[in-house]
Amino acid sequence: MKKLLYHSLLFVITILPFTIACNKDNTGIEVNLAYQLIADKTWYLDYSQTTNGSTVSTRTFLGQPTYFINYLKNLATTDSDGLVGVYEIAKTDTALQIKVLAKTNSGNPSAYTYEIESIGQKSMIMSYSRNNIKTRLFFSSQQK
Amino acid sequence: MQTKILLPILFIICATTSQLQAQTNIELSKEPFTKVLKKRIYLITGMNFNKQTIRLNDYTSRFNYDLNDYQKNLYKPAYFLGIRWETKHINNHKFAFTALLSKIATGNNYKDANKLSPFINNYSKFLAEDQFLMLNLSAYYKQLIPINDTSKYRLYFIIGPSINTRLSDQSADNQINNNYNKYYISGDGGLEFNNQSFYTLFVHYKYALNSFTKTPVATNLNNVELGAMVKLSDIF
Numbered sequence: 598m599k600k601l602l603y604h605s606l607l608f609v610i611t612i613l614p615f616t617i618a619c620n621k622d623n624t625g626i627e628v629n630l631a632y633q634l635i636a637d638k639t640w641y642l643d644y645s646q647t648t649n650g651s652t653v654s655t656r657t658f659l660g661q662p663t664y665f666i667n668y669l670k671n672l673a674t675t676d677s678d679g680l681v682g683v684y685e686i687a688k689t690d691t692a693l694q695i696k697v698l699a700k701t702n703s704g705n706p707s708a709y710t711y712e713i714e715s716i717g718q719k720s721m722i723m724s725y726s727r728n729n730i731k732t733r734l735f736f737s738s739q740q741k
Numbered sequence: 742m743q744t745k746i747l748l749p750i751l752f753i754i755c756a757t758t759s760q761l762q763a764q765t766n767i768e769l770s771k772e773p774f775t776k777v778l779k780k781r782i783y784l785i786t787g788m789n790f791n792k793q794t795i796r797l798n799d800y801t802s803r804f805n806y807d808l809n810d811y812q813k814n815l816y817k818p819a820y821f822l823g824i825r826w827e828t829k830h831i832n833n834h835k836f837a838f839t840a841l842l843s844k845i846a847t848g849n850n851y852k853d854a855n856k857l858s859p860f861i862n863n864y865s866k867f868l869a870e871d872q873f874l875m876l877n878l879s880a881y882y883k884q885l886i887p888i889n890d891t892s893k894y895r896l897y898f899i900i901g902p903s904i905n906t907r908l909s910d911q912s913a914d915n916q917i918n919n920n921y922n923k924y925y926i927s928g929d930g931g932l933e934f935n936n937q938s939f940y941t942l943f944v945h946y947k948y949a950l951n952s953f954t955k956t957p958v959a960t961n962l963n964n965v966e967l968g969a970m971v972k973l974s975d976i977f
Contacts, residue, residue: 627917630804644860657859693803717805720861735860 624688631686631693634716636670640736648731666736674699680707695723780974783825783941785839787968790816791847795869797855798957802866804914808854809863815848816965817871825970833885837899838878842908845873847962867958870921874909879929895935903927903947905962925953925962941970 642664646655658664666676674684674697682699693713700706711723714733721736792815823841849869856862881901888896906924915921931945945966954960 623917623919626913627803630913630917633913634804655859713803715803715805715857715866717807717864718810719807720805720864722857722860 627693628686628688631713631716634718635668635686635695635721637668638738639665639667640721640738641665642734643737644735646733646735648733649729682707686713778973780972781826781828782973783827783970784973784976785823785825785841785968785970786821787943787966788818788820789843789845789964789966790818791845791962791964792816793847793849793869793871793953794852794961794963795849795865795867795954796852796959797865797867798853798959800867800958802918804868804917805855805861805864805866806868806914807861807864808851811849811865811868812851813848813871814850817846817848819844819846821877821966821968823877824973827883830885833887835883837881837883837901839881841875841877841879843873843875843877845875845962845964847871847873867920867954868912868914869954869960870912870915872909873907876906876908877903878906879903881929883933893937897933897935898930899933899943899945900928900930902950903929905947907953920954920958921960922953922955926950927963931966938972939975943968943970 642658644655644657644659646653664677666674668674668684672683672685673681675681676699679702680697680699682697684695684697687694687696693716694710695713696708696710698706698708709725711725711734714722714724716722719738721738722733723736724731724733726732821841821843823839823843825837825839827837828835847869849871851865851869854863855866857864879901881899883897883899885891886896886898904924904926907921910916911919911921927947927949929945929947931943933941933943935941943966945968947964947966949961949963952959953962
């Protein structure tokens, strides 16, 4: 019986280091992964969807000239409307956000913040709300 | 739940090691310890073929993975290396305790998919790992199948549990929600062919008894092992 207890103890001690998980702050990991997925690609707007109360309307831009935006690794951004500036990805308590600080062709400042609802290698969904109207933007990517 | 599964396995492994210890003690009185050790210890190596079956259930994340790129419903090959300690024959059966280091590559079969029409039709919010480094601890019961001349060739049926511990880190995709467990338990069964005690060839199937990932994602990692083992005393 003593031998069994001894071996039980030995076995538990052996496997214990492998079973203890460390608690990590995962905020940085999530933001870094978002940077990796978004950077050095051109993102084309395929669909936009507005939700106003219970009314949902979807617009497609597939097969026609559409809005696009570049996010570069050096945190610079340019888009098809002529905006040039910088971007930053940040995480709040509830959302992952992309903040853009840019200037128009005529030098006027433009700043906006979108929520990143979903992001992947090829697809990204951003959204913003104004005057109780929620707009979702569906982008697909091409590697630069 | 995991404690309920762990306790019987713990008991089996401890009972096996106790028996091995008892046998070794008897043999020690007659032979040197190192000789006894070499006679009972085997080196094992071989290939494993692995597949993960994934059910996403209600898992949510801010990331999407196009399943056209990640769906691989097949067994992927990798390899393992380890040692085994076997007891003497007691009538027609014996016990074995195995420790393996396994490099695992998996084919990932997603059983369900997320949809967001018309934008994305076949994607997952969870990315299953496809590479692992594992430590497998197994306790097997071996039953001799009495066919042919057993003094030359021996065929065994083996059965027993394994505790499979993940030694490799998760990818960043899974670190965010710490999706993977540190270990999972499998029920193993298979056949082992011993050729005049020179070497043993074996095939094992390891069936996962619990999910390798935390709820709500359910991931079962099953694999087939093909390998060979030789006595340590025949090599060194």
